[in-house]
Amino acid sequence: PPVPQPDHTPEPGVYVVNKADVNQGRVSIGRLGVKEGHPDQFPLMVGNDILGGGGFTARMMKRIRSDEGLAYGAYSSLGFEKTYPGTYRAYFSSKSSTCAYAAEIFFGLLDDMRRENATDEEIRTSKTSYVETFPRRFASAAQVAGTYAVDEILGRDHSYWVDYRDNVNAVSADDVKQALKKNLDPDTMIMLVVGNIEEIMKGHPEHEAKITDFGEIHKVPLRDPMTLEPMVE
Secondary structure, three states, rough: OOOOOOOOOOOOOOEEEEEOOOOOOEEEEEEEOOOOOOOOOOHHHHHHHHHHHHHHHHHHHHHHHOOOOOOOOEEEOOOOOOOOOEEEEEEEEHHHHHHHHHHHHHHHHHHHHOOOOHHHHHHHHHHHHHHHHHHHHHHHHHHHHHHHHHHHHHHOOHHHHOOOOOHHOOOHHHHHHHHHHOOOOHHHHHEHEEEEEEEEHHHOOOOOOOHHHHOOEOOOOEEOOOOEOOOOO
16 A cells, blocks of 8 residues: 655744753754655765764764764764655754754754855765765675565665665765755754753853744643653643
8 A cells, every 4th residue: 555645744943842850951953854766865865974974074073072062972864765755853962051052053064064065075985985885785695685675565676776876976065065955944944852941941151042043932741651641740
């Protein structure tokens, strides 16, 4: 049967879940993504890798962790599903007082990549990583059999893997910039913040950023993990 498709577009804004007994906030920023086979798939893969998916070589990790010391880790992920759209998500945990500042840095980094080309070194590093790690997908007989079995189930042509490295290598810096401009508009994103919301809303005395800068605040109740009923604070 056809796979059900998303039929709801979340209202952009800041969704907050209060958990008063913690001293850090967990922040996720994202939106619905695109399916595998989208024309911008490979530029988006490289762009996400440079922005936050590439570990210590990524801009989010360098700025939010290494330069500012605001989080132990700051990452982004971008999934490409065959039968339904994946999701884009940037995420980190930071002290209550610096959640807004770290979010401000993320949006600044995204804006930079939507306006200016990534450096030649960044593009080369990302593409090399995808190409050189590609053989790991076929390192054992079980992986080969599993990969091709999934192809049969999903109706994916095996040429996807034959052309994979060529498609990665064909990505240019301008391709990345244009793909991010078209597909990762910050005005369409939602932010989910879980933590001591009263403290998070105060921000940090040395930084002007406030959570309210990023959209209308929507309060979401903390729910019981077993019943999903709202919990009384």
